[in-house]
Amino acid sequence: MKQGKVTLLSAGPGALDLLTLRAARVLGEADVLLIDDLANPEIATLAPQARVIAVGKRGGCRSTPQAFIERMMCRFAKCGAHVVRVKGGDALMFGRAGEEMTALRRAGVPVEIVNGVSAAFAAAAGLGMSLTHRDHCAGVTFVTAHRQDGSAPNWAALAATGTTLAIYMGLHRVEALSAALLAHLDAHTPAGIVQWAGTPQERRMVTSLGRLAADVRAGGFASPAILLVGGAVAEAAMDAATTRQQREDVIARAA
């Protein structure tokens, strides 16, 4: 029997043509696809030969337990299958790849990674801005709005780094995280939001940290979305962004 293996494959932010050439090739070789909730399900069209299993895991609801996913990957691989675990964005960013690699190594299953485009890059592209404009920052921090244990990240330290902040999974607590950041950053700090970055449904807005929470709610933004905070956001292309002022104009005309 042939040796099975697992590939943790990055689906990118949504549009199928943002997959890498390597990802497309590996999908064509897969025996089993395990597709994450945040990955575009159309990715299965690139693996018509594969058995496809959806293993959604969004925010804890209707989710397939992590341990079950890991057991399933091991079982198929040990039967000789090439299992391709498809994750949204890049597999090595906020995707439980660490736990899965540990489980696979313990089970003696070979594991490979295929990188991809993480959502914050697509968000910055949508806004027409660099994540690390050197006039504004020394880099960029990708962070989730809450830790595994329910605690918040160290917003004081994050603000003090002077890096652009790209906040994943922060929308449902945008009031709390804005308030936490406003304790350390000026209310005029540029801020942006991009919903469904890198997909045809993409929506975006540029505002300030002080108005972020109100503008996000007024604009009807919903998950999945990336929040961007920092001076670099000031460089966003105004034609690419639905600005607060533009939106207010729209609302005023509609009233």
Add this chain to the structure above:
Amino acid sequence: MKQGKVTLLSAGPGALDLLTLRAARVLGEADVLLIDDLANPEIATLAPQARVIAVGKRGGCRSTPQAFIERMMCRFAKCGAHVVRVKGGDALMFGRAGEEMTALRRAGVPVEIVNGVSAAFAAAAGLGMSLTHRDHCAGVTFVTAHRQDGSAPNWAALAATGTTLAIYMGLHRVEALSAALLAHLDAHTPAGIVQWAGTPQERRMVTSLGRLAADVRAGGFASPAILLVGGAVAEAAMDAATTRQQREDVIARAA
């Protein structure tokens, strides 16, 4: 005359098959390629129809002045050409894309972004680790070892974030940055280095922050390289990494 435009295109970390499908398509449509020093020059094979111009800009030496690159892009685009500016990694990370977008917008030249895989993602894949293992961190910070004005980033704040640190362009000052981080992080903090991440020449090592500078020099590592610092590096696959101990064993056997 047709309307020209500029695409800022991400070449990824080196291997051609880590380009996105969109990047490959756009390369096939280019009239002029301006290829950055850190991008794989073989990328030109995907644009056999294009005029290819190398515009190296590494560490200030033998470099094409930024203003000249921007003028050249504008000139070709205004003549109706589709100019594809190829940048290593993702175009929106440490690649002067911000300045270039500003210059192009001022000149009235349409500009598009094609995202890609930044080198730190390939480095993490090489080490078999997640950048954001939730047992260890709330995220990851991508930072350069020095600012535009020559100053260092705020290492105290970066250390306090508890995020994995992915340090670009840090190798030539690894002693100074290790010392700066050791003022705020334990010497046993896991650290890794990956040279030429995502290419056939990739070399990697896992060690500790306290030994990082000495091990990097003893191992003969050179630029371009990504340094990774933080608890998440402890999860690196030991079979993927040349550990300090393994390397010492090799040296001992060779002596």
